[in-house]
Amino acid sequence: MGATGPGGAGVVERRLHFLTPLRRAWVPIAATIGVIAQQGEQAREWVTDLSQGLRVLSLVGLLLVFGVYGFLSWWFTHYAVTDTELRIRTGLVFRRTAHIRLDRIQAIDVTRPLLARVAGVAKLRLDVIGTDAKDELAFLAEPDAVALRAELLARAAGFAPAEAVSVGQAPERELLRVPVAQLVVSMLLSLGVWAAVVGGLVGPALVWWFSGSFWVTVATLVPMVGAVWTGSLGRLFTEYDWTVAESPDGLRLDHGLLDRAHETVPPGRVQTVRVIEPLLWRRRGWVRVELAVAGSKNGILVPVATREAAHAVIARVLPGADLGALVFTPSPSTGSRWVVPVWWKGYGLAVSAELFAARRGRLCRRTEIVPHAKVQSVRRSQGPWSRARGVADLHVDTGANETVTARLRASAEASALLDAQAVRSRTSRAAARPDRWMT
Numbered sequence: 049m050g051a052t053g054p055g056g057a058g059v060v061e062r063r064l065h066f067l068t069p070l071r072r073a074w075v076p077i078a079a080t081i082g083v084i085a086q087q088g089e090q091a092r093e094w095v096t097d098l099s100q101g102l103r104v105l106s107l108v109g110l111l112l113v114f115g116v117y118g119f120l121s122w123w124f125t126h127y128a129v130t131d132t133e134l135r136i137r138t139g140l141v142f143r144r145t146a147h148i149r150l151d152r153i154q155a156i157d158v159t160r161p162l163l164a165r166v167a168g169v170a171k172l173r174l175d176v177i178g179t180d181a182k183d184e185l186a187f188l189a190e191p192d193a194v195a196l197r198a199e200l201l202a203r204a205a206g207f208a209p210a211e212a213v214s215v216g217q218a219p220e221r222e223l224l225r226v227p228v229a230q231l232v233v234s235m236l237l238s239l240g241v242w243a244a245v246v247g248g249l250v251g252p253a254l255v256w257w258f259s260g261s262f263w264v265t266v267a268t269l270v271p272m273v274g275a276v277w278t279g280s281l282g283r284l285f286t287e288y289d290w291t292v293a294e295s296p297d298g299l300r301l302d303h304g305l306l307d308r309a310h311e312t313v314p315p316g317r318v319q320t321v322r323v324i325e326p327l328l329w330r331r332r333g334w335v336r337v338e339l340a341v342a343g344s345k346n347g348i349l350v351p352v353a354t355r356e357a358a359h360a361v362i363a364r365v366l367p368g369a370d371l372g373a374l375v376f377t378p379s380p381s382t383g384s385r386w387v388v389p390v391w392w393k394g395y396g397l398a399v400s401a402e403l404f405a406a407r408r409g410r411l412c413r414r415t416e417i418v419p420h421a422k423v424q425s426v427r428r429s430q431g432p433w434s435r436a437r438g439v440a441d442l443h444v445d446t447g448a449n450e451t452v453t454a455r456l457r458a459s460a461e462a463s464a465l466l467d468a469q470a471v472r473s474r475t476s477r478a479a480a481r482p483d484r485w486m487t
Contacts, residue, residue, distance in 0.1 A: 059128050059130055059135075060128060061126040061127065061128045061135075061137070062126065062127055062128065063122065063123075063125065063126060064122060064125055064127075064185060064186070064187060064188060065169050065187045065188055065189050065192075066122075067167055067169060067187065068118075068122045068125075068186065068187050069115070069118030069119045069121065069122040070118060071118075071186065071187060120140050121138075121140070124137075124138065124139060124140045125137065125138045127185055129196075129199065129200065129203070131203075132149060132150060132151075133147050133148055133149050133150055134146075134147075134148040134150065134153075134174070134200060135147055135148070136148070136183060136185065146183055148174060148176055148183060149176075150200065150203045150204045151204060152176050152177045153174060153175070153176055153177075153200060153201075153204045154175050154176070154177055154314040154317050154341075154342075155174070155175035155298070155311070155312045155313070155314045155317075155341075155346065156172060156173070156174050156175070156197045156200055156201060156312060157172070157173040157174075157175070157309060157310060157311040157312060157346070158170050158171070158172060158173075158193055158194065158197055158309075158310040159171045159173060159307065159308070159309045159310070160190070160304075160307065160308040160309070160310075161306070161307045162306040162307055164187055165308060167187075168189065168190050169187035169188060169189055169190060169193075170187060170188060170189075170190045170193040170194075171184055171185065171186035171187055171188075171193070172184060172185040172186075172188065172193050172196065172197060174200075175314070175341075175346070177342070194217060197217075198217045198218070201218070201297045205297075218295045218296045218297050219295060219296075220293040220294060220295040220300055221293060221294045221295070222291060222292070222293045223292045223293060223294055223299075223360070223361055223364065224291070224292040224350065224353060224357055224360075224361055225289070225290070225291045225292075226287070226289075226290040226291075226350070226351060226352060226353060228288065228289065230334075230352055231284065231287055231288070231290070231351060231352055232284065234329065234334060234336075234351070234352040235280070235283065235284060237326065237328040237329060238326060238328070239326070239327075239328070240279060241279055241280050241283075243279075244275055244276050244278075244279030244280060245276055245279075245280055247272065247275070247276070248272045248273060248275065248276030251268060251269075251272050252265055252268055252269040252272060255268045255269075284305075285304065285305040285306050285307075286303065286304060286305075286307075286309075287303055287348075287351040288303060288304060288305035289302070289303060289304070289305070290302075290303040290350070290351050291303065292349070292350065292361055294364055297312060297314075297315070298312045298313050298314045298315045299312070299313040299349070299361075299364060299365060300312055300313075301313065301346070301348075301349070311346050312346075313339065313341065313346060313349065313365060314341065316480075317341050317342050318339055318340070318341055318365050318366065318419075318422075319340045319341065319342050319418070319422045319446035319447050319448035319450060320339070320340035320416055320417065320418050320422070320446050320448060320450045320452060321337065321338075321339060321340075321349070321362055321365065321366060321416070321417045321418075322337070322338040322339070322340070322414060322415070322416050322417075323335050323336070323337055323358065323362075323371075323414070323415040323416075323417070324336040324337075324338065324412065324413070324414050324415075325412070325413040325414075325415075326411075326412050327411045327412060329352075330413075332354075333354050333355050333356075334352050334353065334354060334355070335350075335352075335353065335354075335355050335358045336348075336350065336351060336352055337349040337350040337353070337358050337361065337362060339365070340446065340448040340450040341448060342446075342447045342448045349361065349362070349365065356372075359371045359372055362417075366402070366403070366417070366419055368402050369402055369403055369417070369419070370400070371403075371405075371417070373400065374398040374400060374403065374405055375398055376396035376397060376398045376405070376407055377396060377397055377398070378393065378395065378396050379392050379393075379395045379396070379439070379455065379456035379457065380438075380439065380456070380457075380458050382437075382438070383434075383437035383438045383439040383456070383458070384437075384439055384456040386433075386437050387433060387434050387437055387439055387456060388455075388456060390410075391410055392456055393410060394407070394408055394409045394410040394413065395407065395408050395454075395455045395456050396408075397442075397454040397457060397465075399465070399468075399469075402419060402420060402476075403417050403418065403419060403420070404417070404418045404419075404420060404423065404444055404452065404454075404469065404472075405417045405418075406444075406452050406453060406454040406455075408453075408455065416452040417452075418444055418446055418452050419476070420469075420472040420473050420475075420476035420477075421473070421476035421477045421479075421480040422446050422447060423444050423445070423446060423469065423472075423473035423476075424445045424446055424447055425444075425445045426442070426443070426444055426445075426466055426469045426470055426473070427442070427443040427445070427466075428440055428441070428442055428443075428462050428463065428466045429441045429443060430459065430462075434456075435459075438458060438459050439456045439457060439458060439459060439462075440457055440458075440459050440462035440463075441453055441454065441455050441456070441457070441462070442454040442457055442462050442465050442466060442469075444469065
């Protein structure tokens with residue numbers, strides 16, 4: 049459904065899928081449930097005092113109000129694609145128009161919650177440079193969502209409007225698929241998962257033991273159950289059938305059991321790569337790979353994989369990066385052991401022609417990798433005790449508000465690294481390829 053709207057001549061405004069009002073109606077429903085839960089006994093007494101007929105009329109009235117809210121919210125929501133931007137108009141009383149420049153779009157994710165998959169609809173979530181929150185279009189018919197995503201990415205890549213419509217979905221090549229058995233075993237070998245489960249079981253029991261109040265226990269139990277779910281089954285459902293594929297518009301991540309998500313790692317926007325090796329994973333040679341992408345919330349590249357497979361995927365995110373060739377030098381023992389006893393052995397640093405990499409941790413080892421071209425600033429810090437022991441820290445800041453720190457380096461080495469890193473970053477930025485879609 050579409051019509052020429054106030055956006056200008058030739059600009060066709062379209063509405064979302066006709067099932068969207070059902071989703072919008074959940075906002076006042078959730079608010080009403082929250083108010084009733086907050087009132088507690090008073091709400092129960094009020095409902096008990098009503099006759100059976102008034103209860104039915106009240107329920108019908110609430111459903112009518114919720115339905116009208118959902119319908120009006122859908123009716124006054126439009127979107128349109130122009131030559132330079134995506135416009136989203138919402139609001140009945142207070143109108144809001146979002147102007148999303150196509151050249152600022154860096155990722156468009158397609159998510160399909162369980163009920164949406166049953167209904168054949170999908171949601172588009174847009175990552176835009178310079179904004180923290182994602183704008184979204186929920187919901188569109190699944191074929192329309194896929195076609196709109198392809199059109200927006202084509203226009204962002206510089207295709208003419210007439211060509212962008214016919215470009216279609218870019219082809220992809222699968223790089224990695226995480227087996228379900230490997231994902232389950234990796235979670236069973238994660239101390240964080242067991243900590244969440246034990247905390248969720250022990251916490252409410254202790255609250256009940258000390259307070260003796262049912263409502264206090266329930267108030268404590270609800271957030272703990274949420275934490276346990278997020279760290280165990282919720283994580284399993286989210287990372288189920290994790291697939292990494294390569295396409296001209298970046299790396300595509302498909303995953304999810306109940307809610308299926310299709311995310312994109314935009315080309316050239318990755319600022320930092322973090323390789324995590326939990327203690328119980330090392331014998332199997334497994335790692336987890338996380339990302340820091342400027343302006344994006346997509347933070348996981350690979351939930352679990354062998355070290356060799358993960359390095360191959362990272363090489364596609366950071367062209368020219370060879371993690372296997374990095375040689376880490378440990379912190380000097382003479383001064384470091386007095387600044388950070390025992391754990392100083394977990395720190396290391398490696399610098400290559402393309403990368404700056406810092407390692408930390410002995411139980412759970414974390415390796416953070418930054419391409420020289422993504423370094424925004426370099427800092428050297430040294431406290432009084434570190435200065436007395438002849439060591440200093442080197443901090444590298446990136447465009448994703450991330451800081452990678454090489455801890456406990458010899459003072460002379462840290463000073464030399466500071467000057468050398470500034471030169472490497474400047475020359476690497478000058479030679480870096482432009483961040484473009486489909487090129």
